Amino acid sequence: MKLxxxxxxxxxxxxxxxxxxFETLTNRSLCRxxxxxxxxRTDLSKPDHVPEERRILIGDTHQKAKGHGVGGDVEVGAEVAKNDIDEIRRAFDDVDIHEVDAILVCASLGGGTGSGAGPVVINELQKMYDEPVYxxxxxxxxxxGGRPALNAARSLQSFVANVDNFIAFDNDAWRSKDQTVGEGYAGxxxxxxxxLVTLLGAGEYDEPTVAENVMDASDIMRTLDTGGISSIGYASTPVEDADEEEGLLGRFRETEAVESGSTPAAKINGLVRRAVNSRLTLPCESSSADRALIVLSGPPSELSRKGLESAREWIEDEVDTVDVLAGDDPREGASALSAVVLLSNVTETPRIDAIQQQAVDAQDKIAHQDAVREEEIEDLITDDQGKIDPVL
Ligand SMILES: Nc1nc2c(ncn2[C@@H]2O[C@H](COP(=O)(O)OP(=O)(O)OP(=O)(O)O)[C@@H](O)[C@H]2O)c(=O)[nH]1
Known part of the structure; x- marks a missing residue:
């Protein structure tokens, strides 16, 4: 799809x-x-692949933000975005909407900007365009701790209510204890x-491609069109005789070899099973999904219709739904065969339940602290009037 x-x-x-x-390194054509x-302001200088003129600073004149972020305050994040909505709208105007099938808004829900400004941006996009917003x-x-959980629980409701699909990524499930926080995030x-790119970029080619069974943007959009929360599974295996991948792309590839000698169909079946049973972007009970979609990406010689069909049947049983779409994404010269599985509208998600509980506890604690503080101030004013130390 064009995004x-x-x-x-x-x-x-x-x-x-x-x-x-990743899309540049793999010659894909997804993000228009x-x-x-x-x-x-400092965070805006971090991207290496986003043009300078497509980096927008908001809230630089806001009393609390002043170009330094909103310090985890979701209310300020939302307020700043509302105040600067004209500037945000102008940036949207530069998007050639006829060139895109859908819009994807990425944000973290634990800080203040992503969780507060994210829903404001989404509401505006929904007002301006008919295309789906994910x-x-x-x-x-x-x-x-509690504050990021509270931000996340509050903003998750606004995100899910206003997007056509919410794809979740759980930092807890992906955290490695052996890495620094920075290394961890980069990985x-x-x-x-x-x-995301293997899934959403499927079927998008610069050159016309004639191949059977190619995944289509409309299939991906149909699977996402549940309005719920989704999770993605992925597995990859190197292709025999492929050149050793050097440099930047090698870092993206976490491939695992499958047993040699297996038929292409068995290899695909095994890969799809591994994608569903390995770490998902959001750990969930796969049988709670409403719809599923499989994309198989790799050199055309590695793709097998029989393998894809048997993997589709396996997922139909596993997820217990007949709504499973499957398609190929042939990539000449690819050095790996990858399977990506989208589980759409999953409802059994322990991490989201835990965040909601953590948020309730945090809210109670904040309410309790506020009550104690008010009581203390009252005591100070009534009992110790005149005894408060001045600041200077
Ligand atoms: N997966 C991932 N999570 C990150 C990364 N950087 C920060 N986080 C998480 O994002 C949350 C903090 O949100 P940020 O995006 O840094 O903050 P923000 O939305 O810019 O908001 P403010 O800093 O409050 O203005 C925390 O839960 C972090 O764990 C990253 O590179 N990758």
Whole structure:
């Protein structure tokens, strides 16, 4: 599909940047426009693949943001975006909407800009365009504490109510204890970009391609059209005789070899099973999905109709739905065979339940602290009037 991509806030912008990097390295043609919106000037300098003129600073005149971010305050994030909506609209005007099938807004839900400004941006897009608007939302880790969980629980409701589909990425599930936070994020963003671009970029070629069974943008959009929360599974295996991948693309590839000697059909079946049973972007009970879609991407010689059909049947049983679409994404010269599986409208998602509980606890704690503070201030004023130390 042809996509307009918008990153809101720090993490959202980094994800968009990685998507553009991965699509360039793999000669795909997905993001027709990449725009990033932020309240922090320093974060706007981070992307390597988003043109300078497509980086928008909002809230630089706002009393609390002043170009330094909103410090995790979701209310300020939303307010700033509402105040600067004309500027945001002008940036949308530069998108050639006839060139895109859908818009993807990427944001993290734990900070203040992504969680607050993200829903404002989405509402505006929905007002301006008829095309579907999808979101990619990063969920905060449990170790980050109550405030990010509260932001996420609040903003998740606004995201899900207003997008055509919400693809979730759970930082907790992808955190590695052996890495620094920075290394961890870089790896997670690569993994996420690989999944998003392999899925959404399927069937998009610069040159016309004649192949049977090619995945179509309308199939992907139909699977996403549930209005719910989605999760993506992925697995990849190197193609025999492919040149050793050097440099940047090698870092994106976390391929695992499958047993040699297996037939192409068995190889595909095994790969699709591995995609569903390995780490999903959002851990969930796959049988709770409403619809599913399989994309098989790799050199045409590796694609097998029989393999794809038997994998489709396996997912039909696994997910317990007849709504499973499957298609190929032939890529001449690709050095790996990859399977990506989209599980749409999943409802059994333990991490989202846990975030909601963490948010309720955090809200109770904040309410309790506020009540204690008010009581203390009252005591000070009534009992110790005149005894408060001045600041200077
Ligand atoms: N997956 C991933 N998560 C990130 C990354 N950077 C930050 N996060 C997560 O995002 C949340 C913080 O959100 P940010 O995007 O940094 O903040 P923001 O939306 O710009 O908002 P403010 O900083 O409050 O203005 C935390 O939950 C982090 O764990 C990243 O590169 N990748």
């Amino acid at each position: 307009g991509t918008i990153g809101v806030g720090n993490a959202g912008s980094k994800v968009v940047d990685k998507m553009v990097e 426009d990449a725009l990033v919106i932020n309240t922090a 979101a990619l939302g990063v969920l905060p880790g449990q170790f980050e 997670m963003n690569r993994e996420l970009a690989t999944r």
